[in-house]
Amino acid sequence: MTQTSSPASTADTKANTDTLNRFIGYRMKRAYMVVLDDLMKTLDRMGLRVTTFSALSVIVENPDITQTQLAHALRVERSGVVVIIDDLELSGLVTRGRVDGDRRAYALRATPKGEAKQKEASEAVSAHEDRVFSKLTPQDRTTLSTLLTTIERTGSLET
Amino acid sequence: MTQTSSPASTADTKANTDTLNRFIGYRMKRAYMVVLDDLMKTLDRMGLRVTTFSALSVIVENPDITQTQLAHALRVERSGVVVIIDDLELSGLVTRGRVDGDRRAYALRATPKGEAKQKEASEAVSAHEDRVFSKLTPQDRTTLSTLLTTIERTGSLET
DNA sequence: TATTGTTATACTCTATAACTATA
DNA sequence: TATAGTTATAGAGTATAACAATA
Numbered sequence: 001m002t003q004t005s006s007p008a009s010t011a012d013t014k015a016n017t018d019t020l021n022r023f024i025g026y027r028m029k030r031a032y033m034v035v036l037d038d039l040m041k042t043l044d045r046m047g048l049r050v051t052t053f054s055a056l057s058v059i060v061e062n063p064d065i066t067q068t069q070l071a072h073a074l075r076v077e078r079s080g081v082v083v084i085i086d087d088l089e090l091s092g093l094v095t096r097g098r099v100d101g102d103r104r105a106y107a108l109r110a111t112p113k114g115e116a117k118q119k120e121a122s123e124a125v126s127a128h129e130d131r132v133f134s135k136l137t138p139q140d141r142t143t144l145s146t147l148l149t150t151i152e153r154t155g156s157l158e159t
Numbered sequence: 160m161t162q163t164s165s166p167a168s169t170a171d172t173k174a175n176t177d178t179l180n181r182f183i184g185y186r187m188k189r190a191y192m193v194v195l196d197d198l199m200k201t202l203d204r205m206g207l208r209v210t211t212f213s214a215l216s217v218i219v220e221n222p223d224i225t226q227t228q229l230a231h232a233l234r235v236e237r238s239g240v241v242v243i244i245d246d247l248e249l250s251g252l253v254t255r256g257r258v259d260g261d262r263r264a265y266a267l268r269a270t271p272k273g274e275a276k277q278k279e280a281s282e283a284v285s286a287h288e289d290r291v292f293s294k295l296t297p298q299d300r301t302t303l304s305t306l307l308t309t310i311e312r313t314g315s316l317e318t
Numbered sequence: 319t320a321t322t323g324t325t326a327t328a329c330t331c332t333a334t335a336a337c338t339a340t341a
Numbered sequence: 342t343a344t345a346g347t348t349a350t351a352g353a354g355t356a357t358a359a360c361a362a363t364a
Binding site: 049051076077079080102103104105 | 331332333334
């Protein structure tokens, strides 16, 4: 018996996604994708990507951090950091300085231009968050932050 | 003047990420990654990936849905659906049936094996969510769901 | 002409492993 | 021996564009 069907069952109707929507993880993905999409557009306007903005921010906050330390902070492999710093260095936003007493490592530091760019980008990202979270009250945002932190911490407890 | 530095400033200390942590989007990513990591492990045990599980679930819920409709529901391109359905069809979980009156389209349907697999996987995913959200009360989960839905809807209002 | 599914292609992100130079 | 950074490579995941069959 060959499977055939009337297209009427789904052709003019939107598909149900109730099953998936019951999963909080699915809701997290959908919401995160909306935020990420707008964030990428925001950063693209200033010549940054999510990874370079994140790295630049951590470097500004932690002058002379090494690439390995940065890899830990960003939770990526060291090899991934190389590409990110290559980008930031080429853009003149970050320098690879030498570390006293260890010629293997680099001391990453933001240039004045890098600090200015980070500040500017940070303000743009704040504006972006005001946009995408505009329907959330300050109370809502605090609640959301707390819940997300709890989830992240639960994950780090795994065996 | 050559840049040098004492490694003492960061060598034995964990990097500060306060700047990034102030952004809710960053918290969303971190929490989502924790959830996604456990979800992928969970689905891998039953031979599924996130995309195939999602597609299978939508097909079970919407018998005879076409690939284009599925692409809309999953928010991916049609070309991406081809690969997903190839996988599910090869695994004997989904069939590409013919549509009456339109020989271009396929009517996707889960096989009995596919329905069983979806049910089994769905239970595994529920167990996974009970794990990763174990520190959240039922009230917390409802709150989180509502906030995430609000964010997603805000995104769809963009011009 | 428009649409469905398909293919080829490319791009991003990230991980793994092997290498070098230092420690 | 171990570590910091590097390189090459590969694997997901996804998007774009062009195509054949059909509408």
